[in-house]
Amino acid sequence: FAQLYEAREVDALYFAVPTRAAARQLQRRVNDAIKRMFSAPRPEAVLAIPGQALSGEAQGVRLPEFRVLWDDVEDGDRRPGRWAAEHSTRFLAAQIAVGTVDQVMMAGLQVKHAHLRGSALSRSLLVIDEVHASDAWMSEIQHGIIRDHLALGGHAFLMSATLGAVARSAWLDSSLPSLPEAEAEAYPVVWTRDTKVPVARDSGQQKEVTISACPGWNGQDAARPALEAARAGARVLVIRNTVDRARETWAACMAEAPGLVFDLDGIATLHHGRFAVEDRVRLDARVETLFGADSAAGGVVLCGTQTLEQSLDIDADFLVTDLCPMDVLLQRIGRLHRHARPRARGFERAECVVLRPEGGLAVLTQEPENGLGAYGNASSLSGVYLDVPGLQATLEEIEEQQLWRIPEMNRRLVERATHPDRLDEIAGNHDWVDYRGRVTGKALAETQGAKLVTLDRAMPLPDSFPQDEAVRTRLGETGMILDFPEGTIGPFGKPVTSIALPAHWSRRLNDQDIVELAGKEPLILRIGRTCFLYDATGLQRMESTNA
Incomplete structure (x- = not known):
């Protein structure tokens, strides 16, 4: 990124990882690296996770009328660079952002704001880490994103320690080598569309x-x-x-x-x-x-x-x-x-x-x-x-x-x-x-299903856009987010605000029902007729009750 930025090939960086937990960890490391790379006023690494407002080390609190109050600035003071951190549709407009790969994929689906996301991303070096972790649905969408991103003048860097010949051939649009040929390939190696560059292994990293x-x-x-x-x-x-x-x-x-x-x-x-x-x-x-x-x-x-x-x-x-x-x-x-x-x-x-x-x-x-x-x-x-x-x-x-x-x-x-x-x-x-x-x-x-929902930028702009974003970046059901009653203290003695339910626990729940605190020690939550126990081993579903 530093070399491309200095050469004015890119203006921004989006670092995509498979999970939210990985994004949270990496955001701190990238933000520390930015401090070493840039002189003041330096950019801040935005955490690109919906519902979060984190730019560098500053935490934002959402206010009415789409405003955000940042915890390190006086009321009324503005830092324009944080605009991109205040809503998920803007994440890809950040100069430096670390988030899930899903945010990138939203730029390639037939959903609202896809063109905005894709255009904003076009200025960036797009890094997708653990690219092997994507299934067939996700990979097809990502292929379309990378194709369009490069066509718009962007740069992309895909990383994996365990990418096999099948996936690599698909990314490079090349023929699949035989098993002996695949086993004989150098490791580690950097592949481009035109060539490959073996990388010498660090003997100190061998175990x-x-x-x-x-x-x-x-x-x-x-x-x-x-x-x-x-x-x-x-x-x-x-x-x-x-x-x-x-x-x-x-x-x-x-x-x-x-x-x-x-x-x-x-x-x-x-x-x-x-x-x-x-x-x-x-x-x-x-x-x-x-x-x-x-x-x-x-x-x-x-x-x-x-x-x-x-x-x-x-x-x-x-x-x-x-x-x-x-x-x-x-x-x-x-x-x-x-x-x-x-x-x-x-x-x-x-x-x-x-x-x-x-x-x-x-x-x-x-x-x-x-x-x-x-x-x-x-x-x-x-x-x-x-x-x-x-x-x-x-x-x-x-x-x-x-x-x-x-x-x-x-x-x-x-x-x-x-x-x-x-x-x-x-x-x-x-x-x-x-x-x-x-x-x-x-x-x-x-793969075929993903092709039906990907955005074709060669087509004219539609007269209208979808009113929701029902098209998903990942197949499967989505679990509910339970908001704890205000002031709830968790099993480790600290306040807690929300928790994600597994999808199969969410099927018979009504997301309009109020989450009630049915017990404090242990912590028991009730939504409708279903109760959940939250203790030091995590969230557990209890038997349904008519109480």
């Missing part, structure tokens, strides 16, 4: 990871190796595919060794997405205190979900994780030995234990479990990690080689778990050809 697959993935199965390592002085990370399994593991750890369990303000807890906004920020900070580069030595177990995979500066000695796709697994392994620091005896080499179902993966093609697989008899596939042949490919790589050299082996590991030649072979070996066809068909359907 060896001992990895093993263990049958059984209930709470006790996960807690056992985690506590054993923590008792030996290791910082242990346990990443489960679902909140229920994370809670189950946390409970098993609490029952056996509560003194080793991660805590916030002395209250034992875990890390996942079902916490109030304010508590999640404090949890993130506590994670970095205990697992960051400068954290003190000592055994501790942190249980959580995918929220621990990225954005947080976590440096663990020992990882326990559920089986997951290879790109996700490498992200999780990236939380191990991130910094050069003294290690507890016996943990000088990073170690990862991968939990798998005891009876093999075939059952996952008929019924999902622990976030893997799909209902085989359903009319359409649904689930978190559907690609069972890809999961089997990942498992076979773990079982065939127990010492991984990262990032030296990244290219081979990713290709052997994502390349269609390899997945076709595995599907044939396990009689999963029909299932693999359904997974592929689902991706093709999502």
Whole structure:
């Protein structure tokens, strides 16, 4: 960005990441970098998350008549650069912004303000991090955005540590190499539309990871190796595919060794997405205190979900994780030995234990479990990690080689778990050809569906624009946001204002109902006939009641 800005090729930067949590973490780092790059008056990094008003370190409070009061300026004083931070339709007009990739995608959909967003973005270097994390629907929309952005004179930079040949070929509009050719490609490497530039690996960043697959993935199965390592002085990370399994593991750890369990303000807890906004920020900070580069030595177990995979500066000695796709697994392994620091005896080499179902993966093609697989008899596939042949490919790589050299082996590991030649072979070996066809068909359907809602800038402007933004950047249902009654104190003793519900918990709720406080200790919320318990383990749905 600095080089393009100095050459007057771009005027702005939008840094897009997959999740809001990642955006919050990165915004602070980008804002610190801006302070080093620019002299006063310097720009501020805007946090591009709807409902937030954060520019640099200044927090805004929304007032009537579309006004915003910033906490570091006197009433009536204006900082014009903050205009872009005051509403989501303006985020892409900021000089520097960090936010979710969804804000970029809104510039490429048939929704209100799409032309404004796209035009504002055209002055920017658009960076999309973790580009491999997008599904077929999102990728198709992003392809259109990048095409139009470049045509308007913008610049784009896509980043991923685990992008396979299939996705790369689609982005570069090139033919798919064979599996041996894909495995032989350099890593790391910078690709452009015209050439590729291998990048020398930093020998100091190379790490060896001992990895093993263990049958059984209930709470006790996960807690056992985690506590054993923590008792030996290791910082242990346990990443489960679902909140229920994370809670189950946390409970098993609490029952056996509560003194080793991660805590916030002395209250034992875990890390996942079902916490109030304010508590999640404090949890993130506590994670970095205990697992960051400068954290003190000592055994501790942190249980959580995918929220621990990225954005947080976590440096663990020992990882326990559920089986997951290879790109996700490498992200999780990236939380191990991130910094050069003294290690507890016996943990000088990073170690990862991968939990798998005891009876093999075939059952996952008929019924999902622990976030893997799909209902085989359903009319359409649904689930978190559907690609069972890809999961089997990942498992076979773990079982065939127990010492991984990262990032030296990244290219081979990713290709052997994502390349269609390899997945076709595995599907044939396990009689999963029909299932693999359904997974592929689902991706093709999502791609075609995305084409129907993307904005075609070659067409004349329409006479009218949509009155709502029902077209979504991500497929699937959207959960409700519950606003706590004013003055509500959360389980960690601090005020809380709102919390997001999972989509499947929101289906029978009326968003017009008032959220009532049905209990304070423990904190119980009631909306209609449904009650929710919010304690140190996060939000839980209670049985419906007629009360």
